[in-house]
Amino acid sequence: MTRIAVLGAGIIGLFSAFTLSLEGYSVKVITRSLEDQTSWIAGGMLAPFSEGLEGELLQLSLKSLELYPDILDALYQVSGQKIGINQGGLLKLYNQDSTLEKFKDQILYREDFFTDKTRLTAVSFKKEGYLDPTALIKALISSLSKLSVKIIIDNIVSVEKNNSKISKLIGIKDKYSADYFVICPGAWSAKIFNIPVFPTKGQALIVEGNFHPKTLYFNSTYVIPRRGFTYIGATSEPKNFTHGNTIGGILNLINGFLELFPEALNPKISKTLYGFRPSTPDNLPVLEFGENFALLTGHHRNGILLAPASANLLLSALLSGPISGPFGLSRFSKAMT
Numbered sequence: 451m452t453r454i455a456v457l458g459a460g461i462i463g464l465f466s467a468f469t470l471s472l473e474g475y476s477v478k479v480i481t482r483s484l485e486d487q488t489s490w491i492a493g494g495m496l497a498p499f500s501e502g503l504e505g506e507l508l509q510l511s512l513k514s515l516e517l518y519p520d521i522l523d524a525l526y527q528v529s530g531q532k533i534g535i536n537q538g539g540l541l542k543l544y545n546q547d548s549t550l551e552k553f554k555d556q557i558l559y560r561e562d563f564f565t566d567k568t569r570l571t572a573v574s575f576k577k578e579g580y581l582d583p584t585a586l587i588k589a590l591i592s593s594l595s596k597l598s599v600k601i602i603i604d605n606i607v608s609v610e611k612n613n614s615k616i617s618k619l620i621g622i623k624d625k626y627s628a629d630y631f632v633i634c635p636g637a638w639s640a641k642i643f644n645i646p647v648f649p650t651k652g653q654a655l656i657v658e659g660n661f662h663p664k665t666l667y668f669n670s671t672y673v674i675p676r677r678g679f680t681y682i683g684a685t686s687e688p689k690n691f692t693h694g695n696t697i698g699g700i701l702n703l704i705n706g707f708l709e710l711f712p713e714a715l716n717p718k719i720s721k722t723l724y725g726f727r728p729s730t731p732d733n734l735p736v737l738e739f740g741e742n743f744a745l746l747t748g749h750h751r752n753g754i755l756l757a758p759a760s761a762n763l764l765l766s767a768l769l770s771g772p773i774s775g776p777f778g779l780s781r782f783s784k785a786m787t
Contacts, residue, residue, distance in 0.1 A: 451476045452768070455628035457606055457619060461489040461583070462634040462746050464590040465521075465757040466764050470632075471597040472524060473765060479594065480619060480626055482605040487587075488636065488725030489753060491654055493674055493683045494583040496535060496755050499556050499575040500542035500667050503752070506776040507734055511752065514759035515577050521758050528596055531589040536665075537579035541572040543668035543710070563666075566712055570668070580665050580674060583754055602626070606635070608642060615742045631743040632764060637691070637726035639747040645736060646782050647748045649726035651690035653699035654683035655707075657717040662710075671706030679720060682707050686751070688729060695722040727751060735760070737777040739767040745779075 452475050456467045459481035471477045481487075495501070496518070498511035518535060526532050538558060544550065546569055550557065556575045563572040594601065604621035609631075611617060616633075619626040635642055637649035660675040667673075674681040685699045700722060708714065729750045730736060736748040737760060744764050749756050767773050774780075 453627075453629045454478070454632060454768075455480060455619060455626050455630075456632040456634070457481075458634035458636060459484055459591075459601065460487045460634065460636045461492070461587065461590075461753045461757045462636070462749060462760055463632070464489075464587060464594070465761040466632050466634065466744075466746065467599055468525070468590055468593055468597075469521070469761040469765055470768070471594065471599050472528075475768075477594075477597075478600045478602060478626075478628075480602045480604055480606060480621065483603065484591065484601065488652070488727060489583055489587055491652075491723040491725045492583040492754050493654070493672055493681060494581045494586070494754055495540070495665075495667070495672060496580055497540055497542070497575070497578045497667065498752075498755065499553055500540065500578060501751065501755075507752075510759050510777075511755055512577070513762075514756050517758035517762055525586075525589045525593055528593040529589045531585065531592060533581055533586050533589055535579045535581050537577065538574055539663075540578050540580055540665045540667065541574055543570045543572055543666055546571050565710060568709060572666075581754070582676070586754070606642065609633075614740060616740075629742065630768065632746065633743060634746045636728040636747060636753075639728055639736075639745075643745070645745075645747075645779060646731055647728050647736060648689050648730075649691045650729040650750065651687040651692065651699075652684040652725055652727055652751075653687075653695050653703065654681060654685075654723040655700060655703045655719065656681055656721040656723065657707075657719055659717050661714055661717075666710055668710060669706065671703065671709070673707060673710060680717075686727075691726060693724070695724050699724075727753070732781070734781075735777050736779060737763055737775065738779045739763075739772040739774075741772060 563570040639647040730748040738745040
């Protein structure tokens with residue numbers, strides 16, 4: 451049986467481990483922590499058109515959306531935890547003079563969205579929606595436990611290579627060998643490999659109460675109704691690895707929220723959040739497949755969206771050998787060292 455070591459327990463690592471364990475591979479996950487993954491605080495948006503994705507990235511995103519129902523059903527069968535996608539519950543808000551011609555075949559419906567200060571057009575796109583990433587990650591971790599996937603807590607600091615193959619992951623506590631390595635360290639990728647992946651800090655805010663029955667996405671702000679509270683996200687601060695929330699970041703979130711709900715001055719702030727997205731210079735993911743490894747990182751704002759498709763490509767590489775594509779390292783001047 452092929453032994454697989456997955457580095458990282460963010461959404462990409464967990465999806466990869468779950469997908470491979472379902473296929474009968476012997477999988478172990480190595481992560482510095484299960485608690486501080488950025489995926490825990492994500493908005494859970496499944497919105498390729500609203501995000502303005504194009505070309506190969508849009509096609510990969512649409513493929514991922516097609517895969518989601520089956521993978522969520524498999525999660526339910528293993529964990530007993532049902533994760534639903536709220537499709538049709540997402541409204542992208544545009545200024546009324548915006549042209550939507552290139553999206554016309556994807557529009558499910560449109561309506562006006564007025565406030566005292568703003569007149570917008572609200573558009574719902576086919577297939578788009580959102581889910582609860584916290585519930586998703588809990589279901590993935592529960593499923594891995596039931597599938598006897600061991601999760602090891604260690605901080606991997608380097609890899610040991612033999613020509614073009616990885617032989618071991620070197621951690622602070624131990625060294626880890628496997629037949630195949632799935633490397634998804636997220637925003638920490640450049641600390642292990644010489645690749646152009648950098649952190650983009652995102653700050654978010656949770657306030658009490660709900661203000662609209664659907665998720666609203668305007669400019670860089672999204673307002674997501676959850677059970678009893680509202681999630682407001684998220685800033686985008688490239689090459690920022692500074693821990694903690696900032697006055698400027700929280701102020702940007704509040705201003706974005708008040709632009710949509712100008713009278714909502716009294717909601718209590720329940721929690722502030724922050725995390726680090728893995729980004730690349732062209733905002734495209736890194737999906738590199740070598741002789742005995744896969745490097746899956748750089749998903750930027752779309753980790754939740756792209757997780758099923760990334761895991762599906764990984765499975766194809768394991769079954770058929772290394773594969774190439776538009777998201778490999780060859781598009782950069784530096785390759786993995």
